[in-house]
Amino acid sequence: MTTRDPDIDVIVVGAGNAAACAAISARNNGASVMMLEAAPRDARGGNSTYTAGAMRYVFNGVDDVLSVVPDVNPDTLANTDFGTYTEDQFFDDMFRVTQFRTDPDLCELLVKRSLPTLQWMRQQGVRFQTSHGRQAYKIDGRFQFWGGLSVEVWGGGPGLVDMLLDSAEKKGIHILYETAAVSLIRDNNEVIGVRVRHNGGERDLHCKAVILACGGFESNAEMRARYLGPNWDLAKVRGTRFNTGAGIQMALAVGAMPCGHWSGAHAVGWDQNSPAFGDLAVGDAFQKHSYPFGIMINARGERFLDEGADFRNYTYAKYGREILAQPGQFAWQVFDAKVAHLLRDEYRIRQITKVSDDTIEGLANKLEGVDRDKFLKTVAAFNAAVRTNVPFNPNAKDGRAADTSPRKSHWANTIDTGPFEAYAVTCGVTFTFGGLKISQDGQVQDTAGRPIPGLFAAGELVGGLFYHNYPGGTGLTSGAVFGKIAGEGAAAAIAETKSRSAA
Incomplete structure (x- = not known):
């Protein structure tokens, strides 16, 4: 069955942190949005649900921390040395742990937009807390933070997913559960929808832009062995069983450029x-x-x-x-x-x-x-x-x-x-490092380096950020930063198309 639904501007494939940030961002910028989640409702959220909720971001002192966590107990605040985590420190960590391979343009977006994105998430209803239990030890009666992390999401991964998806639903974003994306629909070179599978049947959903945010291929033993190497099919999977690389494969099938460390993983x-x-x-x-x-x-x-x-x-x-x-x-x-x-x-x-x-x-x-x-x-x-x-x-x-x-x-x-x-x-294994090449507005690029009209991406399936290793807490931040960017990019592209049509 083919159903054209002109009321849907953006379809977001996935329902984790990156997907929800993309959906909320697109909706905040005037687009109507639908989300597709392959998992049932009680297993929603992809790998985000399985995280501890730590998020790496730039903070130049306690005022920046309080802009994300304004309700720190005064006694705790008086007995804590948060230190700082500057842009330079974040850049140094990213380049050092990736052996200087991280994409400099994407890395700059990640670092410079980290604090504003967490502040934006707070405005969307996400609550944070300081990471005293994980990132600080008490020395001479005073907590000292270490490792560049100061906050985590209240309730960890499950709390993050619940808060983001509750916010999305309140904004009128419809979420279809047990609905797996199968392939992208194209009109000439433009992506105009998604073929989905639900209850054993398939149908087409049309839209003006698709944002892929449905994870890497860490849950696919065959792809792990093929790309990561021998014995990777024997690894345990830390998170969801639903991140099988489908989003990456769908994009490659329409000419997207592979990018990043395909033999690397967290x-x-x-x-x-x-x-x-x-x-x-x-x-x-x-x-x-x-x-x-x-x-x-x-x-x-x-x-x-x-x-x-x-x-x-x-x-x-x-x-x-x-x-x-x-x-x-x-x-x-x-x-x-x-x-x-x-x-x-x-x-x-x-x-x-x-x-x-x-x-x-x-x-x-x-x-x-x-x-x-x-x-x-x-x-x-x-x-x-x-x-x-x-x-x-x-x-x-x-x-x-x-x-x-x-x-x-x-x-x-x-x-x-x-x-x-x-x-x-x-x-x-947590997530894989290989994925899709995107532009600075989150649009997926083809093998010639040109943007694929109507196709955006965020989260684990974005390639080029992580190589060999990873600074803890960067995954959720990356998902949120590039999810917000992809939502803004998709909404802007749709608005531009409508403006041209009106003219």
Whole structure:
């Protein structure tokens, strides 16, 4: 069945953070909007629903923080040093962690529009809170923030999705659930609609512009193996099962230019026995991100990376790949009692793969799949190499190193005080880095570098921002920034077309 619906200006494919920001932005700029969500309502929101809600943005002091979170408790405010996170710092982080490959034009939009976009989100009904529980440690009675992150969304990912989609519905945006986009409809070179599948049948929905914001290909095992490489089909998926790369494939089918790091992905240490896809009841708590305070060992009983190379915000998204490359695609994170109080809340959930013992020898006996004798030798060598004369400081790159191979650059503590704990992790893939080439107004470009009329994109399926690695909290910010841009771009293109027609 083909249905022309001239009342729909913009169709947004997806219903997560980027999609909702695009839909709201387009609606605020005068366009009528419909959203398509492949998932049922209780699983809506794509990967956004599974996030912790941290958002990286530029803040030059407490006034910028308060412009996003105006209701900070005065006592908390008086006992907190937020520091700053300047544009230069954001740029430096993006270029450093991507090995200077990030697209400079897109990166500039991301950085310079980060604070205004969070302020805009607040105006649309999104509530934020400070990240005291995740990004600050108390030193001498005063909280000190680290790692460039100061705020997160109230209620995490589920709260973000609910607040954004509630706002969208209040603005008259209709959301179709269990409605998967199948292909784009074209009239000559212009995109004029989407073919959708619902309840086993297909139909055409026509519009004046389409915004693709339906995620990368992380939930597609075949595409992971094809583009990311061997054994990536064995990785766990941290989030939704619905991000199968359909939006990317639809765009490529109409001549869109592939862009970005197609063999790269955001991938972390994730509980070894977690389910194949994300569990909303657990959320992001299967992640295990306190590794800078311990050591990580593989099946051979050996360390294989620098657990303290940088703040975990700048290493966690690449260490999933390192774990996947180990024998059996797993590792154990090992901690002793001296740092147990620093472990994040995710280490205390019920659904966890954990062993503990009062002695290191007893712990070694419980590390399933690990060479016991080699592990004990590794611990002994590591302990002997720790610079115990350097003070330990979890808020700073403290230079407390272990001069062994591989070196641990910061936060090295001897593993010698029981009880000892160990947690089994594997690779959990979050999102893929390869995607579509877009212009600075969010319009998808073709393989000749020309804009495809009527087609815009935002979120994970935008290529060119992230290579090799990723600064924590940048994904939601990127989705919001480029979602807002795509919505504005689509509405402006429609208004221009109407203006020409009227003339």
